[in-house]
Amino acid sequence: VYIEARGIVDVMPAMVAFNFMEESIRQLNSEHTLDQFSDFLTDKVYDPLKQRSEGVEPEIVKKLKTTLVNQFKEQPDSRVIIFVTQRNTAQRVSEFLNESGILEQFLNTTTRQKTVGYVLGTNNTGSVQQSPQEQQRVLEQFNSGKLKVIVATSVVEEGLDVTSCNLIIKYNCSSASAIQLVQRRGRARAKNSRSVLLAVHSRVQNDESNAMLSEKFMRQCVKIIEQNGNKMLEKEVHKATVDIQRQRAAEAAELKQQMERNGRNIFTVNCAQCQWTFCKSTDIKKVSSNYMAFHPMVWDNVSVESQKKAPSYRNEDTQPLSILKCHKCQHLVGKAYKMRGVYLPQFAVKNVNFVAQNNDNGTATKAHWSGVQDELFFIGEATQHDFVREIMLNALGNTEANMDKKRILDLDSKQLMKLVESKRFLAMKEKKEQEARMKRAEDEENGVVPTNGSTEFSEDED
Numbered sequence: 001v002y003i004e005a006r007g008i009v010d011v012m013p014a015m016v017a018f019n020f021m022e023e024s025i026r027q028l029n030s031e032h033t034l035d036q037f038s039d040f041l042t043d044k045v046y047d048p049l050k051q052r053s054e055g056v057e058p059e060i061v062k063k064l065k066t067t068l069v070n071q072f073k074e075q076p077d078s079r080v081i082i083f084v085t086q087r088n089t090a091q092r093v094s095e096f097l098n099e100s101g102i103l104e105q106f107l108n109t110t111t112r113q114k115t116v117g118y119v120l121g122t123n124n125t126g127s128v129q130q131s132p133q134e135q136q137r138v139l140e141q142f143n144s145g146k147l148k149v150i151v152a153t154s155v156v157e158e159g160l161d162v163t164s165c166n167l168i169i170k171y172n173c174s175s176a177s178a179i180q181l182v183q184r185r186g187r188a189r190a191k192n193s194r195s196v197l198l199a200v201h202s203r204v205q206n207d208e209s210n211a212m213l214s215e216k217f218m219r220q221c222v223k224i225i226e227q228n229g230n231k232m233l234e235k236e237v238h239k240a241t242v243d244i245q246r247q248r249a250a251e252a253a254e255l256k257q258q259m260e261r262n263g264r265n266i267f268t269v270n271c272a273q274c275q276w277t278f279c280k281s282t283d284i285k286k287v288s289s290n291y292m293a294f295h296p297m298v299w300d301n302v303s304v305e306s307q308k309k310a311p312s313y314r315n316e317d318t319q320p321l322s323i324l325k326c327h328k329c330q331h332l333v334g335k336a337y338k339m340r341g342v343y344l345p346q347f348a349v350k351n352v353n354f355v356a357q358n359n360d361n362g363t364a365t366k367a368h369w370s371g372v373q374d375e376l377f378f379i380g381e382a383t384q385h386d387f388v389r390e391i392m393l394n395a396l397g398n399t400e401a402n403m404d405k406k407r408i409l410d411l412d413s414k415q416l417m418k419l420v421e422s423k424r425f426l427a428m429k430e431k432k433e434q435e436a437r438m439k440r441a442e443d444e445e446n447g448v449v450p451t452n453g454s455t456e457f458s459e460d461e462d
């Protein structure tokens, strides 16, 4: 339920996710005799989080709304198809758009009516279902103009005859193959028709360009096959496939080995001086070669101090900033970073220790994070989900003390960027001066004397 809710937050207003979560938990409770899932909702962070999320909409939702409104402003009789990946999403997007009422202004009637419908594939297997009759009804309403917009899963594309469609929106949904893309283009044949991709994950955007690339690639392959016969190609493809499989197997084996060794071990991460607990080992995740703590509560357990010496800048995505000290004993414990626009705490491995929770490792210290990973617990790579900006940022806005911490981080980040800018400027200036010096030296070597008006130089005089 939680994972699906996180998925919803990516493409829907936050409230949709909360409602989904509450409904699902109510459902779970009714299916089980014990009220065992209620804990989740009575957790003390739940209500404040929900209140803060009121009205929060991801960028993609705002884009969807403006795209639709602009389309109907320009062409009030437009028909729009929104493609989504999942059946649940189709239903949710259509419900949300109807409730938001943004398209009602383009209706001729004053009575409230639905402007958006959804169609799902007829192979009813998922939790959201639709009968062929219901699907037919929606399509008829769309063709007659009663419905302005339909939301469809990719599955339903086949057999969807829409000649009057002006706009196709791919909502965080990309064509699975070049073939689909070509078919989709062909479908939007109405006058002034166009197609728009709205994407959240960079993966989806990549898929879109991948589809275009593979379309190109397919044509090239056809040419090669026509010229050389396909024996050679078969060999090449087979070789590449074997290579990829071998590489994947090696990677999976290594990961599995590590998971088996210490994948289930859980530790707490504590101040080496006073044993104050900062977070759990499962909160530590890798971002390239950095080990960061991904839990909002960490901010409550550390104090933040401005760094006196300017930290060394790495790049826009990895800015080392303020010093972190133990909230209880003020022992230095790490450094705050700004990564991909999110403030993240990083513990210095030598200043913390690890206390085993479900294994017999006792209290352990390590000199390097790689040692922690090899001998104590599994550390996974941070995913896009870990970087959900609101979670770590909201944690820095929940108490007066944490807001002060955020102010220090903001200030340090600003100062660092200023420093970087002036360094860049000086480097550029230095480079220009050096180029000028080299040019002068070259000119002298070639016997060119700079002219200053009074002295003329001519080779003929020699």
Ligand SMILES: [Zn+2]
Binding pocket: 271, 272, 273, 274, 275, 276, 326, 327, 328, 329, 330, 331
């Ligand atoms: Zn301490």
